[in-house]
Amino acid sequence: MTKGEERRAPRPTIVDVAAAAGVSKSLVSLALRGEHGVSEATSARILAAAERLGYRSNMLARGLVQGRTMLLGVLLTDLANPYHTEVVSGVEESAEERGFTVLLAHGRRDRSRLTRQLDALLQLNVDGVVVVSSWLEPEVLAAAARRVPVVMVGRPEAFAPGVDTVANDDRAGAEAAVRHLADLGHERIAHLAGTGRPASRARAAGYRETMRALGLAGRTAVHGVGDPVRGRDRAAAALLGEGHTAVFAVNDLAALAVLDRAHEAGRAAPGGVSVVGYDNTSLAETVRPRLTSVDQPRLVMGRLATGLLLERMGGRTGERHEVLTPSLVVRGSTAAPPRGTTG
Amino acid sequence: MTKGEERRAPRPTIVDVAAAAGVSKSLVSLALRGEHGVSEATSARILAAAERLGYRSNMLARGLVQGRTMLLGVLLTDLANPYHTEVVSGVEESAEERGFTVLLAHGRRDRSRLTRQLDALLQLNVDGVVVVSSWLEPEVLAAAARRVPVVMVGRPEAFAPGVDTVANDDRAGAEAAVRHLADLGHERIAHLAGTGRPASRARAAGYRETMRALGLAGRTAVHGVGDPVRGRDRAAAALLGEGHTAVFAVNDLAALAVLDRAHEAGRAAPGGVSVVGYDNTSLAETVRPRLTSVDQPRLVMGRLATGLLLERMGGRTGERHEVLTPSLVVRGSTAAPPRGTTG
DNA sequence: GTGAAAGCGCTAACAT
């Protein structure tokens, strides 16, 4: 029962490999990283020894001495949000191409947890952080950006100094939705608005502007979902009661609520009412009728975020704020208004 | 233009704080970690200096010297799978309670990427790994388990030595589904089976056993979705053509395919056909009619996984394989069979 | 081509 009798073999170090191969640890380091300056024979011997011992380099030690980790941190508000996860995929793809490893930290829809997780990433000495969340205070982001390059994907309340952003053009998305409905012949187009977050506000603004541009200012009608869940249903019901023939909803979930209420009220889409959502989540492909929705180029946004991060690592100092244009995906939830309802 | 003119201030170290506070770095280390043995006054001075410099401890350095990182790695196949993400939430909750930080690594439905990500976690010296995936080869898991405690959530092809598992009882879930349908008066109950993965196979086996136990062995009918996407629709259509009054589907997506085909065929659920899914994903709450589905206790499974991990860290060596019982959530997609169809 | 030695930022054991 000596001390050496441990269940888990202690992890072999570079010194163990050096001993096994009969060389110095410097040579092992060089050989393992494929640097030149090591003879074929020695290199082969070292690789074999490493293989035999099941050696894996210790990233902590390497990071400590090199001052960089080749780690990219991605902080996200909500794993369950498919919009977020697809942005993450974009980040991952492009990061992998450049040899970075991506680690995810999850804020679970809690601002203080988000802050803690960001801190954890910084303590880990990641080489850069992509924040897929608009929940963090600008000061927190700015503080992080003083340590390491930071890019946020989304529309912030206010730009944080030193933090690049990638967002979609919510006004343009709203405009595409409203124009699509108008082109179908709708005039009584209502908007089911979201919370007061910047993205929601921009969509509502885009709706109003487009209605005005179309000469439909008098038809403008905005209902807010108050309470995010029950409010959605109530607002949807209210909208339908007012005789609008089309609804542009702030997101797919809100659109779904309209779809459901309309169905119950005997005005199922698209015959009874036309509905457009936003975000083009998997929901849009799932519900009946399939939902017409505004699509943010999520993968591209993720890739762009990685790109901005690398630019900053490469020395750029000025801020960049990229805005991408969304596109409308037309499906079965929109059609011409019922006869006799126009005007 | 001297070298000191860098854009990003070099991160302050414990030595900087020590200098600023006029003490030795050991005292700073003690004070920052709240150890006793530091006088009130000195401690206050140190904390103030740290605050002023914006000091954050370097986890790499700490991990290196302590031999542990208080990091838990979670490896998952697919971020977009809500089943996975809720398990992750369970892990996170319980890990946080014990002071661990959870880092996620994403395999993106690619076995080789999963393997690489697992490797990355090990190189980071995480103190334990939860694998929410059944895609990894047992040898890969076993190798990881030799380095660090590993728990997998899901039903593996084969148990990997040294790896604990947490799974739900797929046979019991299938039985609950079939009995529910039988209780409603159905006899012609078909099964829409999944791929050949262990979970799918167990659900199919549970279906067959229960049909036999109910004296309905003669009614047994299993259709496999071959190709995961198009096959689903084809199989659903085939099932409906055979006059079954109820379908137990291997998962919610397959159930949705049946719902859709039934709707098109003028046999909308629950009047035309009853449908039960598996996993109780958010889909079940979203589609019309709401889907009756077997619910795995995902949060509990996640918490249990963390518990097993900590037990192993605490010294347990024997393997444990926990199986949790799922429950049926009855919603609107199931009802008594149409009159005249029984027998 | 190879080895010896310094040191990344931190904690822990040992002084004082």
Place this chain on the structure above:
DNA sequence: ATGTTAGCGCTTTCAC
């Protein structure tokens, strides 16, 4: 109560 010292595992000069 405070300071000194020796590493953790690795990379990186700098000798040989």
